[in-house]
Amino acid sequence: MTVVSAPAPSHASAPQRSAAVTTAASVGREYLTFRLGAEEYGIDILRVQEIRSYEPPTRLAHSPDFIRGVINLRGRIVPILDLRVKLQCPEASYTDFTVVVILDIGATVIGAVVDAVxxxxxxxxxxxxxxxxxxxxxxxxxxxxxxxxxxxxRMLIVMDIEALLSSDEIGLVTKATPE
Structure with a gap:
């Protein structure tokens, strides 16, 4: 695990710098990083339920290209979304490193295909x-x-996966917060 925090101002004494870094690190959030094409992305680790190897899902008729289909995950039908296709990566090929990140977003569980974690x-x-x-x-x-x-x-693109999955186009998650 990598902890990243901003350096303390140079005018602070050594104990103050140490306390500032400790405090900053303690308010940090953890992100799962993954690759989509040449880019590296990060999503809130609290949304990740599990990481599975890619297996071809059952295709649904008339679904958008980025919805690959559904899988049966321990008795629950889970839609599989290919983030590479959704985010218009130039190539979306399946390799031994391709995985499905199972995301738990409120009452909705979805799988997101990524190149590698x-x-x-x-x-x-x-x-x-x-x-x-x-x-x-x-x-x-x-x-x-x-x-x-x-x-x-490394440059890490930090994503709000819930906002992506709540978009009108995908419509897989409805926000629980009142508007």
Whole structure:
């Protein structure tokens, strides 16, 4: 597990710096990191129920391209969404590293196909920077991206998986919070 926190200001004494880093690390959240094409993404680890190897699901007629079908997960029918197709990755090929991340979002369980799972990292709010604002083009709503985190040489796109799965286009999860 990697813990990332911002350096303490240089004017703080050694004990103050140590306390600042400890406090910052203690308010960090854990994210599961995974690859989609050349990019690395992170989602809240509290949404992850399990990680399974990819097995072809049962296809549903007239479903969107990014819905691969359904699987029977211990008696529960779970829709399988291919995030690579949904987020328009240039290639969505299935390899030995392709996995399905089973996500538990309230009363809804869904499987998300990703190229590979990397690791779990702890990020503090100060490490996650806002995403650049671009005019919306294509099918990817910038509301699904909560920020970008730099982890050494790695750039991690932090996603709000619940917002993605709640979108009108997918409609798999309905927000539990009143509007």
């Amino acid at each position: 990397a690791d779990v990292v702890t990020l503090t709010p100060d490490v996650i920077k806002p995403t650049p604002q671009f005019e919306r083009q294509g099918h990817v709503d910038p509301a699904f991206v909560t920020g970008i985190a730099s982890l050494g040489e």
